[in-house]
Amino acid sequence: MRPDEPSIRYAWSGTDDVAWSAVGEGPPVLIGGWWMSHLERDAEYAPFGDFVARIAQHRRVIRMDPPGSGLSRTRETPSDLAPHVAAMLAVLDAAGVSEATLLAGSSGCPVAIAFAAKHPERVRRLVLCGAYLAGGLIAPDADRQALIDLVRRSWGVSSRVMSDIFYPDATPAQREAYVRHQRSTATAEAAAAALEAVYSFDARPYASQVSAPAVVLHRRGDRAIRLALGAAVADALPDARLVVLDGADHHPWHGDTDSLLNAALRFDGVPDAALARGADEPAPHRQPLPITVRELEVLLLVARGMTDAQIAAELFLSAHTVHRHVANARAKLGARSRAAAAAWAVAHGG
Template identity: 35%
Template sequence: MQQSIGFVKDRHGKAIAYGVTGRGRPLVADTGFVSHLELQWAYPPYRRFFEALSSHHRVIRFDLPGIGLGDPTGEVVDFEDDVAVLEDLVDGLGLSEMDLFGASQAGAVMVAYAARHPERIGRMVIFGGYADGPKLAAPALQESLLKLTRAHWGIASQTLADIFIAGGDEQAQQAFASVLRVAATPDAGVRRLAECFRTDIRDLLPKVKAPVLVIHRTGDRNVGFEHGRALAAGIPGAQLVSLEGRAHVWYVGDMESVLAPMLDFLGDKARPPRADSVLSAREREVALLISQGLSNGEVASRLGISARTAEAHAEHIRNKLGFRSRAQIAAWAVENVGTGA
């Protein structure tokens, strides 16, 4: 699936970059912190998540001015700037009604928009969100992270990847860190991180009228589960789905457990793309051999690769398909790749 990239101006004349996939009811997605429409789309697990949503929705993702493909001369300084960009994007695209998906700090932005524009919101999903940013970490830890980001953005990006991608493999961590370094300058990184710690939307929660689904992993290393629980408790009628896992990023780990309740809540059916649209040719070979009951050592011998490489391929397959066991890979391969006969 290809994305179509366009640009609209914000109220300051700066370009907001946006990417569109799929058809149907608009679903505006803000993935939080730092984004890059092209780099993130090139990462298979991330792309697969939005491809699944695009089966039923016109999914609209975007980069803020000063971030990713957004206007390099623009900048988002505080929370109100963040909300204003969302307002300008929606107005610029002429959207009268839509669903919303917000991850991490973007969840707060979506809550603010929904509270101020209830007539435009159908349903809203928040993953890994919070309402009380100052309580995310002790003041000393907040200050140390801001200092590290300001002084050593490269090191800070890897540190943040270790936190956001807890439990993920090295490939996922490196992909995340790369997006941070390419999509944002050190100053932009400091502004975005400082906004996380300043944001407090607790007074807006009772004003949200739309149906809301809050999804949060119980072991989230970046935003503790208690924040997701408090967020859901503060929004009238909100549903809370708790999931196992440590990764703060929804497309790492058991992604299917995120997609299933989300698609059900939005009124869709979970229909992930075929394996051959996600896996590389070599990964399809490995999946097929796993379906035949071969161990990593036997897969390595059959393909002429090291056992370590075979193990890495199996881990990548699990991550891309959102699986946790070889049995799931085997069942998927039989149905979607073939038997090799």
């Protein structure tokens, strides 16, 4: 493990040892896993690593391998949602998090929906990418069974088939990298068992019970999970909106990640100016800001009339850290007062 990599920890769910890790600071975002997630292998896969790093510029990112996947693979992936919900609860408890935004992709979405229904007090918001409610809706029974059998018989061939489905806009080099990544995360038998399980997930009984606000992000040309399935998720949740994005890549860390991440982080409360500063390049036609993204975020909350204690609770920081951010920003801006610094933030970044 490199020195800059987060350490892997374990939480006991009552039936499983669940691997998890965390990076970044701020309001927590829990990424709950999908078909064959793997904390170590995923971190080494550049598209995913970059995706998490972008979120960690603004949030504390908690990742986990659900039961049956990656470093939590003590048994086959459970086909019932209950063990997955219990695993998420155990990770939040172990991380000391009372409330988090859930960011889920693909088969992680039914789990996140079930968790939000069962533990509404623990969910701040839901961000669902490439979502579906029930695995039985993805394809006819015969087609689903044929793909499971192919994965079990020939992981080499099926991993290429899956890369074509998940990542159709990739270059040959990108597709080959994804094939290698898939095969590094699980054996053929484990992959087939996991696929069989996620096809069994059914969150339809839970959707109407979700009280948290949700955004459903879905790419128009997604071949793995059709847009109609994502629209059905948005319709089923009481407080949700559908955002249709261009592109065909299924996983949110492939393709146009900027548009997807901006939509997700904006929904979770990250200011537009902070998103621009968080990108690799400065926003066009704007001069670089003289203060950091975090300092700007704090000042914008000051402008809303919030105290240091209230800002600390909002951003999951200490009141001392908030005070330091305000003081540092004032010094950089040459602002004579807290109010003057806040007014500058509204004028230049709000």
